[in-house]
Amino acid sequence: MxxxxxxxxxxxxxxxxxxxxxxxxxxxxxxxxxxxxxxxxxxxxxxxxxxxxxxxxxxxxxxxxxxxxxxxxxxxxxxxxxxxxxxxxxxxxxxxxxxxxxxxxxxxxxxxxxxxxxxxxxxxxxxxxxxxxxxxxxxxxxxxxxxxxxxxxxxxxxxxxxxxxxxxxxxxxxxxxxxxxxxxxxxxxxxxxxxxxxxxxxxxxxxxxxxxxxxxDAALRTSARNTFLCRVLKVRCDGVMAEVILKTDFGTELCSLITQESAMNLGLEPGAPVAATVKAPLVDLGQAGATTDLDRNRIPAVITGIKRTAVIGEIIGEAADGTSLCALVSGATLDQLDPVIGQLMEFRFKALVVVLNSL
CATH class of the missing domain: 1.10.443.10 (Intergrase catalytic core)
Incomplete structure (x- = not known):
């Protein structure tokens, strides 16, 4: 170990x-x-x-x-x-x-x-x-x-x-x-x-x-709809997994949970530049201000676009720093939340779904 x-x-x-x-x-x-x-x-x-x-x-x-x-x-x-x-x-x-x-x-x-x-x-x-x-x-x-x-x-x-x-x-x-x-x-x-x-x-x-x-162009080299350019603040390992605390160029803190081997291969340490990506189907949507223990990452954003089919909905938002966010949710979830353009909501995702790429 x-x-x-x-x-x-x-x-x-x-x-x-x-x-x-x-x-x-x-x-x-x-x-x-x-x-x-x-x-x-x-x-x-x-x-x-x-x-x-x-x-x-x-x-x-x-x-x-x-x-x-x-x-x-x-x-x-x-x-x-x-x-x-x-x-x-x-x-x-x-x-x-x-x-x-x-x-x-x-x-x-x-x-x-x-x-x-x-x-x-x-x-x-x-x-x-x-x-x-x-x-x-x-x-x-x-x-x-x-x-x-x-x-x-x-x-x-x-x-x-x-x-x-x-x-x-x-x-x-x-x-x-x-x-x-x-x-x-x-x-x-x-x-x-x-x-x-x-x-x-x-x-x-x-x-x-x-x-x-x-x-x-960093955000264009991946198929993930959510990309954040960050620097590593802290890395904490337990012998199997590594918890990586990140900070974007605009001051937003994020958390990623990856294997310790991956952290070593990426050469992660405080100050290292990384791109954090999250696929849209792994992003949840919730009312701003509501808390949950499951999602380590919560970013408030103004809804700028809504598309839906019979079974799925695509929600586009813009954070205060201009970062574009995207969530794909079920039609039932969309009906329950009933978001509207201009509304402030939270885009949420777990630390386990944040993929890191070294720059």
């Missing part, structure tokens, strides 16, 4: 391979948005677009939202994004954008979700006539719209400006464990304002590392 001390010592030995995020601190001069602020800003743009009644306004607003998302997830400068020709500088199938000119060109990986939205817009009626000029918008107008959305989201307009989004993306990547030099290359930086150690990475290495460690 392996005791807790021996287990943690073995974890420590395995963890020496990569932990750049543990030694990263944001320089004092780098002003950036925190994760919750980025979520609020994205939501502000989404609600702004949804409020458009006329098709011409919807087209204009969706165009601005896509420009915001490109800045937010590429970390590029406003002028670089505006210079993109979506016909030749975007490869939406492989998920890449090419910035710069001549010998200074660089390829930046994009989230799959952003590529899907760009493809849907460009192929749909709203994108008609914008081929090659999607992001060519007056810079002054861009800043006015960004400042307005920042005010709605409760963010500083300076931080929500293109320069602030660029710094926020750099910090986000570094906190996710992407090496400093790769972040420099992705952002096309020649200075050392965010990097203090220089190493050589090929373009292929840079894309591979960003895709593996950046948080954008």
């Amino acid at each position: 392996v005791n807790d001390s021996a287990l943690m010592e073995r974890h420590k030995e395995r963890s020496q391979k990569l932990a750049p995020c543990e030694v990263f601190t944001v320089p004092d001069g780098v002003r950036h948005l925190e994760p919750a602020q980025l979520v609020a800003l994205e939501r502000s743009f989404k609600l702004w677009c949804a409020a458009a009644k006329r098709s011409d306004r919807r087209r204009s607003r969706e165009r601005m939202r896509l420009l915001f998302l490109m800045l937010r997830y590429s970390g590029a400068r406003l002028g670089e994004v505006q210079a993109l020709d979506d016909r030749c500088d975007l490869d939406l199938e492989s998920g890449e954008a090419v910035f710069g000119e001549n010998g200074a060109r660089r390829t930046v990986p994009l989230p799959v979700t952003l590529c899907r939205e760009l493809d849907r817009f460009l192929d749909g009626p709203l994108g008609a006539g914008l081929e090659g000029t999607l992001f060519q918008v007056d810079p002054g107008y861009v800043r006015r719209i960004f400042y307005a959305r920042a005010a709605e989201a409760g963010c500083s307009k300076t931080l929500a400006a293109p320069r602030g989004l660029r710094a926020s993306r750099a910090v986000e990547l570094l906190r996710s464990g992407v090496p400093l030099t790769v972040v420099r290359d992705i952002l096309g930086q020649s200075s050392t304002d965010l990097t203090c150690v220089f190493q050589a990475y090929s373009q292929e290495d840079a894309q591979r590392i960003v895709r593996r460690l950046a948080p954008d």
Whole structure:
């Protein structure tokens, strides 16, 4: 039998391979948005677009939202994004954008979700006539719209400006464990304002590392409908099982119960990044505030979608931090709970059904 001390010592030995995020601190001069602020800003743009009644306004607003998302997830400068020709500088199938000119060109990986939205817009009626000029918008107008959305989201307009989004993306990547030099290359930086150690990475290495460690696509690499990016707070073992206490980037605590062997294989120890996933059929739904001893994990969320057939119902919710949640319940349970859009309910699941994946 392996005791807790021996287990943690073995974890420590395995963890020496990569932990750049543990030694990263944001320089004092780098002003950036925190994760919750980025979520609020994205939501502000989404609600702004949804409020458009006329098709011409919807087209204009969706165009601005896509420009915001490109800045937010590429970390590029406003002028670089505006210079993109979506016909030749975007490869939406492989998920890449090419910035710069001549010998200074660089390829930046994009989230799959952003590529899907760009493809849907460009192929749909709203994108008609914008081929090659999607992001060519007056810079002054861009800043006015960004400042307005920042005010709605409760963010500083300076931080929500293109320069602030660029710094926020750099910090986000570094906190996710992407090496400093790769972040420099992705952002096309020649200075050392965010990097203090220089190493050589090929373009292929840079894309591979960003895709593996950046948080954008982690939820897309699993069929589970509920995915949470977390860090380990505590691991407690009894010789057979391991109780793993987790904390999401937004402060929500979760609990997973796995075998001790699995915990060792994953190299789990305090501070280790993991993705926790739960399949929708294993998630229960209940009234907010009601307690139960069976479910270790309870997340309040506002109901945003309800679908049902004769025998089953799908409930979609959004937590306070913007995390999307999904539960599949029986038709009888759905009839009993009778949820409605906008209602606050609890998504609950047992510790035994939380599957952990190392990042």
